[in-house]
Amino acid sequence: MLDSVKISRRQSEIRKELATLAGKEKPTEDEQRSMQDLDREYVTNEMRYSAALIAEDTERREAGEELETRSDKDWSEMMGRFEMRQVALLLDEGRKLDGATDEIVSELRSQGGYRGVPVPWEALEMRAGETTSDGTPNPMRTAPIIDRLFADSAATRMGGRMINVGVGEVEYPVTTSAVSAGWVGGEGQDAPGPFAYTTLDRPMKPDNTLGITMKITRKALKQSGAGLEQAVRRDMNGAISEALDKAVFQGSGAAGEPTGLLAGAAGWGITETSIGAAASYAAFRAAAVRFMTANAASGPGAVNLLLRPELFDGMDDDLIAGTAISEWDRLVAKLGKVNMSSNALPVPVGDPAESVAVMTTTVGGVPPFFVASWGAVDLIRDPYSDAASGGLRLTALTTVDLTVSRSVQTEILTGLQ
Structure with missing residues (x-):
């Protein structure tokens, strides 16, 4: 205490005792000494x-x-002690959760409604040092599971920020005011103005849900042991990342998909420039100059570029006359980050084939776009579909949305041959 x-x-206690003694008309000597002591x-x-x-x-x-x-x-x-294996065994056998896993699941349930078992986003991170246990005598040692290939996240490389929302909606107000400075014309005259300070809201809503269905066979459950923990984590993380990455740039805004940068460019006011010619350093340099004149970038080194591998093939083969320097060499030497992705951008079409490229920049620590997720990943078991074979079928659901911060921080180049 x-x-x-x-x-x-x-x-x-002293006040109570003093009140009792003070109520006596003729206190004794002992009571008087007691009052003095108290x-x-x-x-x-x-x-x-x-x-x-x-x-x-x-x-x-x-x-x-x-x-x-x-x-x-x-x-x-605590997140480092979360075990996906316990979640799988709960859904498969009904085994109780314990330790940090039980605490985290209970905390997530208290903050939102989930049909299945809530799995925090941090639990999908890949952890080093977890391999298949070899402590049990076995004539055949099962090596760690070899993962399938997923596309690397282009959204992160292009400066996007992932945020997590508990409940409700979230919006980012962006200044759009025309407040400007001006000189006072003379003695006794007023300063220019007043000018209205205005903002534009960039809301994100929990309207888009991404679902992943995973079927774990009985052999995988029995064969891999603790190694299944890491394999399921990596596979689910890769599948979600790949789908989100594609939606950030190519999302149609229909059929459950969020509106991506390419489809929503007109609505967000993002500049779209048609090149209609072979991809060249000059085309990307001109776009970088537009960023700088709009006060969105201090130099070409602050600009990020995302393009298809096919453009790299053409630009690297296009040598400047009389030199061994290609258009690609000039590009990577001047721009900040040049990224390639076959997942984020659509396949070139037409004759000659034309592709698109996206350029972004970060201003004052503000990313060009935000990707929001709501709550945790909701992991649900289907107890019927694979009951006859003893398998485990899981569905992971997560709600996401996308918005841009300032449209001037992004530009899309089309018609790159």
Whole structure:
């Protein structure tokens, strides 16, 4: 118990005793001495109470600072102990969760409704050092599972930021005011203005749900042991990342998909420039100059570029006359980050084949676009479809949406041959 609380309680007892003694018309000598002793103790306790409050306030501040700096680390450590294997066994056999996994699932359930088992996004991170256990005698040692190939995240490489929303909607207000400075025309004249300060809202809504269905056979459950933990985690993480990455750029805004940068360019006010010629360093340089003149980039090194591998093939083969330097060499030497993806951008079409490219920049720490996810991944078991074979069928559902921050931070180039 805190010293201040102990002193406060004793002061209350002293007041009660003094009230009882003060009500007597003719107190005895013992009662008079008792009143004097209680009065002195009360005055002393008042000074002790003030000192205790000062000391405890300092302790609270120090403890609060420690908790503020420790909370993120403790959360990360707890997430590191989350086991997908326990979730699979719960859905397959009904085995109870325990340890950090049980605590995390209980906390997520208290914050939102889930039909299945909520799985935090951090649990889908790939962890090093987890391999198939070889402690059980077995004439054949099962090696770690070889993963299938997934596309690397182009959204992250292009400066996008992933945020997590608990419940409800979220919006980002962007300044669109025409506030400007002006010189006062002369003595006694007013300053120019006033000018209205206005903002434009960029909302994100939980209207788009991404689903992944995974069938784990009985052989996989029995053969892989603890190695299944890491394999399922990586496979689910890769599938979600690949689908999200494609939706960020190519999402149609229909059939459950969020509106991607290419389809939503007109609505967001993103500049679209038609090249209609072979991809060249000059075309991308001109776009970088447009970023700089719009105060969106301080130089070509602050601009990110995303294009198809086919454009790399053509530009690297296009040598400048009399040199061994290609258009591609000039491009990568001047722009900040040149990225390639066959997943994020659509396949070139037409004759000659034409492709698109996306250029972005980050201004003042503000990313060009945001990708929001709501809550955790909802992992649901289908107990009927594979009951006859003893398999386990899982469905992972997650709700996501996309919005841009400032349209001037993104430009789309079309017609690149």
